[in-house]
Amino acid sequence: MKEKNNPLFREEDEPFAILEKLKNKVSPDSTPASSELKRENEGLKKLLQINKEINSELDLDRLLKKIMDTAIELTGAERGFLLMKEKDTFVIKVARNYEKEEITKPEFKISYSIAKEVAKTGEPILSLNAQEDTRFGQYESVRGLHLSSVLCVPFKIKKRILGVLYIDNRFKQGVFGEWEKYLLTTIAAQEAIALENARLYRESIRDSLTGLYAHNYFLHRLQEEVQRAELYPRTLSLLILDIDGFTLINEILGHSLGNEILQEVGAIIQKNLREIDLLARFSGDEFEILLPDTDKANALRVGKRILEAVRAHKFHKENKDIDITLSAGLSTYPNDAEDSQSLKIKADEALYQAQRRGKNQIYAFRQEDEHSATIQRKFIRNQGLESLALNREGLAILGTLEKLIEVELDLQQILELLISLIPEVTKAKRAFIAILRENNQLHIQSPKDHPPLEQNPLYPVIKSILTKSIQEKQPLLISDILQHPEYKNNPSLQNHSIKSIACVPIRHRKKIIGAIYLDTSHHHDSFTDKDILWLEELAKKISTPIRNSLLFQKHHIELEETKRSLQNSLQNLTDKYGYHNIIGKSEPMQKIYALLEKISHTSHPVLIQGESGTGKELIARAIHYNGSRKKKPFVAENCAAITDTLLEAELFGYVKGAFTGANQNKKGIFEIANGGTLFLDEVGDMSLGMQKKLLRVLQEGEIRPVGGKNVISVDVRIISASNKDLKEMVQRGEFREDLYYRLNVILLKLPPLRARREDIPLLAEYFLKKTAQEQNLPPKNLSPKALQLLLDYSWPGNIRELQNEIARAFVLAEGKNTITPDDFSEKLRKQHQIPLDFKPLREILESCEKQAIANVLEATNWNKSKTAKILDISRTTLDKKIQLYQLLKKEEPPCP
Numbered sequence: 001m002k003e004k005n006n007p008l009f010r011e012e013d014e015p016f017a018i019l020e021k022l023k024n025k026v027s028p029d030s031t032p033a034s035s036e037l038k039r040e041n042e043g044l045k046k047l048l049q050i051n052k053e054i055n056s057e058l059d060l061d062r063l064l065k066k067i068m069d070t071a072i073e074l075t076g077a078e079r080g081f082l083l084m085k086e087k088d089t090f091v092i093k094v095a096r097n098y099e100k101e102e103i104t105k106p107e108f109k110i111s112y113s114i115a116k117e118v119a120k121t122g123e124p125i126l127s128l129n130a131q132e133d134t135r136f137g138q139y140e141s142v143r144g145l146h147l148s149s150v151l152c153v154p155f156k157i158k159k160r161i162l163g164v165l166y167i168d169n170r171f172k173q174g175v176f177g178e179w180e181k182y183l184l185t186t187i188a189a190q191e192a193i194a195l196e197n198a199r200l201y202r203e204s205i206r207d208s209l210t211g212l213y214a215h216n217y218f219l220h221r222l223q224e225e226v227q228r229a230e231l232y233p234r235t236l237s238l239l240i241l242d243i244d245g246f247t248l249i250n251e252i253l254g255h256s257l258g259n260e261i262l263q264e265v266g267a268i269i270q271k272n273l274r275e276i277d278l279l280a281r282f283s284g285d286e287f288e289i290l291l292p293d294t295d296k297a298n299a300l301r302v303g304k305r306i307l308e309a310v311r312a313h314k315f316h317k318e319n320k321d322i323d324i325t326l327s328a329g330l331s332t333y334p335n336d337a338e339d340s341q342s343l344k345i346k347a348d349e350a351l352y353q354a355q356r357r358g359k360n361q362i363y364a365f366r367q368e369d370e371h372s373a374t375i376q377r378k379f380i381r382n383q384g385l386e387s388l389a390l391n392r393e394g395l396a397i398l399g400t401l402e403k404l405i406e407v408e409l410d411l412q413q414i415l416e417l418l419i420s421l422i423p424e425v426t427k428a429k430r431a432f433i434a435i436l437r438e439n440n441q442l443h444i445q446s447p448k449d450h451p452p453l454e455q456n457p458l459y460p461v462i463k464s465i466l467t468k469s470i471q472e473k474q475p476l477l478i479s480d481i482l483q484h485p486e487y488k489n490n491p492s493l494q495n496h497s498i499k500s501i502a503c504v505p506i507r508h509r510k511k512i513i514g515a516i517y518l519d520t521s522h523h524h525d526s527f528t529d530k531d532i533l534w535l536e537e538l539a540k541k542i543s544t545p546i547r548n549s550l551l552f553q554k555h556h557i558e559l560e561e562t563k564r565s566l567q568n569s570l571q572n573l574t575d576k577y578g579y580h581n582i583i584g585k586s587e588p589m590q591k592i593y594a595l596l597e598k599i600s601h602t603s604h605p606v607l608i609q610g611e612s613g614t615g616k617e618l619i620a621r622a623i624h625y626n627g628s629r630k631k632k633p634f635v636a637e638n639c640a641a642i643t644d645t646l647l648e649a650e651l652f653g654y655v656k657g658a659f660t661g662a663n664q665n666k667k668g669i670f671e672i673a674n675g676g677t678l679f680l681d682e683v684g685d686m687s688l689g690m691q692k693k694l695l696r697v698l699q700e701g702e703i704r705p706v707g708g709k710n711v712i713s714v715d716v717r718i719i720s721a722s723n724k725d726l727k728e729m730v731q732r733g734e735f736r737e738d739l740y741y742r743l744n745v746i747l748l749k750l751p752p753l754r755a756r757r758e759d760i761p762l763l764a765e766y767f768l769k770k771t772a773q774e775q776n777l778p779p780k781n782l783s784p785k786a787l788q789l790l791l792d793y794s795w796p797g798n799i800r801e802l803q804n805e806i807a808r809a810f811v812l813a814e815g816k817n818t819i820t821p822d823d824f825s826e827k828l829r830k831q832h833q834i835p836l837d838f839k840p841l842r843e844i845l846e847s848c849e850k851q852a853i854a855n856v857l858e859a860t861n862w863n864k865s866k867t868a869k870i871l872d873i874s875r876t877t878l879d880k881k882i883q884l885y886q887l888l889k890k891e892e893p894p895c896p
Helices: 015-025 034-054 060-075 112-121 140-145 178-205 215-231 244-252 253-270 296-312 338-356 367-382 392-405 413-427 461-471 489-494 529-576 589-601 617-623 644-652 688-700 726-729 739-743 758-775 784-793 798-810 841-859 864-871 873-886
Strands: 081-085 089-097 125-128 147-155 160-171 238-241 276-280 286-293 316-317 320-322 326-333 360-364 429-436 444-445 476-478 498-508 511-521 607-609 634-638 677-681 719-724 744-751
Touching: 060 081, 060 089, 060 160, 060 178, 081 112, 089 112, 089 160, 089 286, 112 140, 112 147, 112 160, 125 178, 140 160, 140 326, 140 444, 147 178, 160 178, 178 529, 215 238, 215 276, 215 286, 215 338, 238 244, 238 253, 238 296, 238 338, 238 784, 244 253, 253 276, 253 286, 253 296, 253 316, 296 326, 296 360, 316 744, 338 360, 360 444, 360 498, 360 688, 413 429, 413 444, 413 529, 429 529, 444 461, 461 476, 461 498, 476 529, 476 784, 498 798, 511 529, 589 744, 617 634, 617 677, 634 644, 644 688, 726 739, 758 798, 784 798, 841 873, 864 873
Parallel strands: 326 360, 607 719, 607 744, 634 677, 677 719
Antiparallel strands: 081 089, 081 160, 125 147, 147 160, 238 286, 238 326, 276 286, 316 320, 429 444, 429 511, 476 498, 498 511
């Protein structure tokens, strides 16, 4: 019904005024002027009827659904959405269709543009055809949803917007008119007050963080359930749960992540309860559960199920997995208590008993525990600690500190934990803990998230009191500081209303390591001697963990310095044994560099072959320190330098008593090199027996120390080296073939110095500079004739011989800037240049042996027994030599 055609409505009319006019205009005895007026009359009656039902509803969720269903029913909408304001945004709380069903995806879409406009202006919006409406047709949400009829009105109290009510019809145009607009506006205006009341009621019974019931509401329901159980004899149980070590978790992770953990824990507990059970959050990290019609045995099962569910849940915060456990105390009506208050006290006492037994414990109250608790409280009261006698938190802090003694924690964490806990169980306004560092500087720990104490005007007073207590090694108690002659005129104390101060030193054995400081304001009582007694007891308990933490911190610093030193050493080694420190630009060396680049980052065994002095160990170190194992040990062993017995003990280690002189266990170099590289030099000189033992280690990856029974797994990269041709040794039966193939996965042949003569000038220059640096002398040069002498020499000792010759000449050339031929050894000066193709003696001997055997075989017509006798060797040796030198009997020419 259009407003201009209906004189009943005017723009200046408010919704409640319209409602009154409708009530006066339409009565049971009147005759409706039209069917439209009759529809409005029926709608009005329906509105008044539903309005009574809505106003009596206090459950916010049910109230929102009733409002939504009423709006859809009265307006003929296809669907509706109710958005409520939360902080600075609007959140959809209800989404329903005309069949009173919850709307789910993909239909869960509305025109937020229209809803935001209503929320912004506080005025209703009616559109008969949203797509053609010049106000909204350009909105992407309107075009995308193909909206036709749209009606949206605000919920507001005075000028404060609580939410918006949005309805639409995506298929028909003109479904809503001015009558529906006024009707929906009336509903929104009337029910805004009901919504606010429901919200306030919800806040009064619900915890704002977790959404669980609040403590006060829980106590009310607990009292009701106990009264009901008294009238109709039944059993009920009460569980109190506490997150283990949550204060420390809060201090380490921060309160924001701590709140997230509280929400997750609350949700886990709720999942493990029945609908009739009541769960509330109490006192920060504690939860209360009311279990109607549940005896102690079944309540214990519920508690254990909850504890196990929380322990098994993965709490992942800031890329870390956090282990969360609960402690639980249980009491049952009427076995343990006769009223709700006693039931709460007994459950609280049971929780304390559970916490004393460690983490993740549940404990059911027993009457004998009450007797024990009474004795304990009496003892505490006699010790002058009556302010904590009936305070479970006070007992818990002492128990917490006892656990800290057993654990080495970060000192910062301990101090932050203590200064946050102390004010909770004392009358102190604030607490500070001062620690004496090794340089006798006083470090005063402030509460977390507070400005540094140095910025506080009270800092000079606090520091002077702490210093005085530490120097005099005595407690300091000032009941009324403004009457104290030393402090009464201090303006900072007056401005901060400080009334009383207590301070006790922290003593570890006979040494003072710090002090505890407390102060109170004028709103609290003064400290007394009893508080000093409690502080002294506290100081005794925290002295050990603080001392341990100081030592831990000291050792940590030393460890970090050692770690940095090792890292620097590792870097120096990496630099020292980098490829750039291998001198040589010749073609043979370029091939070596290319091969090193390929093999360094693998873990395959490497066999390095080359003459003595060619730098086999230098190459092995370069492979290690440029590879993935460079942070692990590099261990070298010369297999030719020691006997088999000593070599076995050196490689595999030994146990105490394995042989004479084995007075203690010793690790072998395989175990020392675990994860790194083991360099076995001159492996060709290893006996066949040792070769067999080495092979077993390479096959199994395990070693057994000499005299030991247990095997030790090792992961070692083997780099072996030999100046002998291992392949020829295998053919002669002097080296195991299976070990050879284990070692020779990658073969690297180092050229002798005579094969890379173009590198001699580079090497000579390098050794000249190195010798000058070692002797802290000016560098020297080589004369052209001296350099030519080096180039002409054959260098049978290779690079090692060159280095020694340069060092000798450097010394003999004392007082000169240039080394001449006269400074070199006689063998260089009188050398006869050996042709580059001259063969080594070994090859000459082998050639002579081959020719001698061939000649005797020919002379005896290949009679092997006679040949062996002439050569004075065994028949077996002769056969091996024939096979080795591949000697064949010449065939006689055929007869003509």
